Amino acid sequence: MKFFIDTANLDQIREAQDLGVLDGVTTNPSLMAKEGITGTENVLKHYKAICDIVDDNVSAEVIATDYEGMIKEGEELAKIDPKIVVKIPMIKDGIKAIKYFSNKGIRTNCTLVFSAGQAIIAAKAGATFLSPFIGRIDDMNWDGIDLIHQISNIYSIQGYDTEILAASVRNSLHIVKCAEAGADVVTCPLSAILGLLKHPLTDIGLAQFLADHRKANS
Numbered sequence: 001m002k003f004f005i006d007t008a009n010l011d012q013i014r015e016a017q018d019l020g021v022l023d024g025v026t027t028n029p030s031l032m033a034k035e036g037i038t039g040t041e042n043v044l045k046h047y048k049a050i051c052d053i054v055d056d057n058v059s060a061e062v063i064a065t066d067y068e069g070m071i072k073e074g075e076e077l078a079k080i081d082p083k084i085v086v087k088i089p090m091i092k093d094g095i096k097a098i099k100y101f102s103n104k105g106i107r108t109n110c111t112l113v114f115s116a117g118q119a120i121i122a123a124k125a126g127a128t129f130l131s132p133f134i135g136r137i138d139d140m141n142w143d144g145i146d147l148i149h150q151i152s153n154i155y156s157i158q159g160y161d162t163e164i165l166a167a168s169v170r171n172s173l174h175i176v177k178c179a180e181a182g183a184d185v186v187t188c189p190l191s192a193i194l195g196l197l198k199h200p201l202t203d204i205g206l207a208q209f210l211a212d213h214r215k216a217n218s
Contacts, residue, residue, distance in 0.1 A: 001178070001179050001183060001184060001185065001186060002023035002024065002057075002163075002184060002185040002186075003016075003021050003022055003023050003024075003185075003186060003188075003193055004022075004023060004024040004025055004026050004057065004059075004165070004185055004186065004187035004188075005022060005024075005025055005026075005187065005188070005189070005190055005193070006025075006026045006027075006031070006167070006169075006187040006188055006189060007025070007027070007031055007189065007190065008027045008031040008032050008034065008035045008037060008046065008050070009034075009035055010049060010050070010053065012190045013025055013050060013053050013054065014053055015190060016190050016193065017053055017054055017055075019193070021193070022054060022055075023055070023056070023057060023185070024054060024056060024057025024058060024059070024085075024185070024187075025050055025054055025057070025058045025059065026059040026087070026109070026131075026165075026167070026187040027047075027050070027058070027059060027060060027061065027087075028061045028087070028111075029061060029063060032046065044076070044077075044080060047060050047077065047080050047081070047084065048080050048081060051080065051081035051083045051084065054083065055083075056083050057083065057085055058081070058083045058084055058085065059085045059086075059087045059109045059111075059129070059187075060077040060080070060084050060085070060086060060087060061087035061088075061111065062074055062077070062086065062087065062088060062089075062097075065089065065091060065093065065094075066093055067093040067096050067097055070088060070093060070094065070097040071097055071100055071101075074086040074088070074097060074101055074106065074108075075106075078101075078106045084107075085107040085108065085109045085128060085129065086101055086106060086107065086108050086109070087108070087109040087111050087131075088101075088108050088109070088110055088111065088127075089110075089111055089112050090110055090111065090112045090113050090114075090118050090122065094110065095110075095121055095122065095125045096125075098110055098122065098125040098126060098127050099125040099126055101126075102125065102126025102127070102128075103126075107128040107129075108126075108127050108128050108129070109127070109128065109129040109130075109131055109165065110122040110125075110127040110129065110130050110131065110162075111131045111167070112131070112133065113130055113131055113132045113133065114132065114133060114136070114137060114147075115147070116147065116150045116151055116154060119132065119151040119154065119155075119162075119164075120154060120158075122162060123155065123158070123160035123161075123162040124160075126162075127162045128162065128163065129162065129163050129164075129165040129185065130151070130162050130163070130164055130165060131165045131166075131167040131187070132144065132147050132148060132151060132164065132165075132166060132167065133167050133168035134147065134148060134166055134167070134168055134169060134174065134178070135167075135168030135169060135170045135174070136168050137168075144166075144168070145174075145177045145178065145180075145181050146181075148164060148166055148177075148178055148181035148182060148183050149181045149182065151164055151182075152164060152181060152182030152183070153182075156182075163184035163185055164182065164183045164184050164185065165183070165184065165185040165186075165187060166178040166181075166183040166185065166186045166187070167187050169186050169187060169188035169192060170188070170189075170192065171192050171195065172192050172193075172195035172196050172198075174186070174188070174192065175188060175192055175193070175196060176196075
């Protein structure tokens with residue numbers, strides 16, 4: 001399973017890249033605004049800065065919600081760097097745009113997905129990645145992991161190439177559950193990835209090893 005970090009913060013991206021397990025980055029207008037990145041020119045420059053840090057897969061989201069606008073923005077984003085994946089919303093014109101980009105060889109990430117039906121039509125249109133928002137589904141008292149299971153099963157049966165990119169992943173347990181459910185990718189905060197490192201028995205064991213070493217060499 002691939003690990004993407006969901007942020008526009010360059011320091012966090014560098015830290016994740018240095019860890020040696022980072023496969024990509026996802027961003028959105030809210031994350032850009034959180035970093036104080038405003039204005040089209042500055043946003044495009046920031047995407048380039050992200051691309052210069054990571055090896056591949058930088059999802060850059062369009063703002064337009066009409067077909068022509070998404071095509072224009074998506075083509076501009078794709079010109080920034082070959083690592084760019086154009087992030088398109090799950091709407092009617094978005095599906096049309098995904099098909100257009102698929103025919104042009106431009107990778108896409110279909111975002112704001114909440115159902116298996118949406119997952120099917122996005123795959124039919126040729127989306128590279130599909131982003132079910134499991135945390136937001138959980139907030140509605142449904143089970144986001146169950147949706148990952150369902151989509152994974154459908155894609156396996158139908159032979160779709162679209163990768164399931166579990167989004168709105170909020171903690172380390174989410175990551176483990178997504179891996180069990182068949183997600184190809186998770187995108188999450190850096191804290192969730194680092195949380196996978198932690199276990200109290202590891203800390204206890206290491207402390208004992210170091211204590212024994214000090215005794216043996218005192």
